[in-house]
Amino acid sequence: MTAKGVVTGVKASNRIELAGQKFxxxxxxxxxxxPGIEKLFYECACDCGAAAIVGSQNLRRGMTQSCGCLQKERAKAASLQHGMSHTPIHNTWMSMLQRCNDAQCKAYMDYGARGVKVCDRWMTFENFLADVGLPPQKGLTLDRYPNNDGNYEPGNVRWATKKEQANNRRSSRMLDFNGETLTVAQWEDRRGFRRGLIHCRLQMGWTAERAITQKPRYGQTD
Ligand SMILES: [Zn+2]
Incomplete structure (x- = not known):
């Protein structure tokens, strides 16, 4: 006997009808x-009256449970306790949560909708502060590093300058070649190229195909 509602695999989730269900x-x-995104989303109505577009998997897994109002309420309650609301570190924490959980946040499409999560431990501001610490200087942003496609979790974040962050993002730029889509860094690994080679080539105006296929000459450094 199968428990009601149990589905297996990603494909199955696209076939389950969620309309009318409450999450x-x-x-x-x-x-x-x-357009252009294979995964299925659902138009949802939140108890607070707002509307939200949420990925069906996020709904089913309980990752997204409100339009973002729940996060805001929790954050507000938490900030009252620690007295650090409106400090830069608290803003950093709030924006991180919004990018990943608030379907109404502009950046949600590039984070939450793509499956980027904040680990459970960091749902609490005090834990986040204890693990990440205050930024060592002004103007730094929280960067996912070394894995720019990974989650916000201990071991995968750093304080970075805007320039460092942009470089990190560029190495995670997606490149299509031969029917495959990999990040620049993954293509470099695949081809045994040194890190940064394909990125440099693209900046010099090479086509993706040439940048990926052409072997570096012996002794060539760029
Ligand atoms: Zn709401």
Whole structure:
């Protein structure tokens, strides 16, 4: 006997009808497709009255349970306790949560919708502060590093300048070649190239195909 509602595999999730079901504060209304994105989204109504577009997997796994109002309430309650609301580190923490959990946040499409998560431990500001610490200087941003595609979790963040962050992002730029889509860094690993070679080549105006296929000459450093 199979427990009700148990599905296996990613494919199955696309076939399960979620309309009418309740997930935390969200009620799924109807499926929503985004152009160019394979995964399925649902148009949802939040108990607070707001609407939100949420990935069906995020709904089913309980990752997203409100339009973002739940996070905001929790954060507010937490900030009252630690007295650090409106400090830069607290803003950093709030924006991180919003990018990953708030379907109404502009950046959500590049974070939460793509499966980037904040680890459970960092849902609490005090834990985040204890692990990450205050930024060593002004103007730094929280960067996912070394894995720019990974989650916000201990061991995968650093304080970076805007320039460092941009460089990190560029190495995670996606490149299509031969029917495959990999990051620049993954292509470099695949081809046995030194880190940064393909990135340099693209900056010099090479096509993706040439940048990926052409072997560096012996002794060539760029
Ligand atoms: Zn809400």
């Amino acid at each position: 935390g504060r969200l009620t799924a209304i109807r499926p929503h497709r985004k």
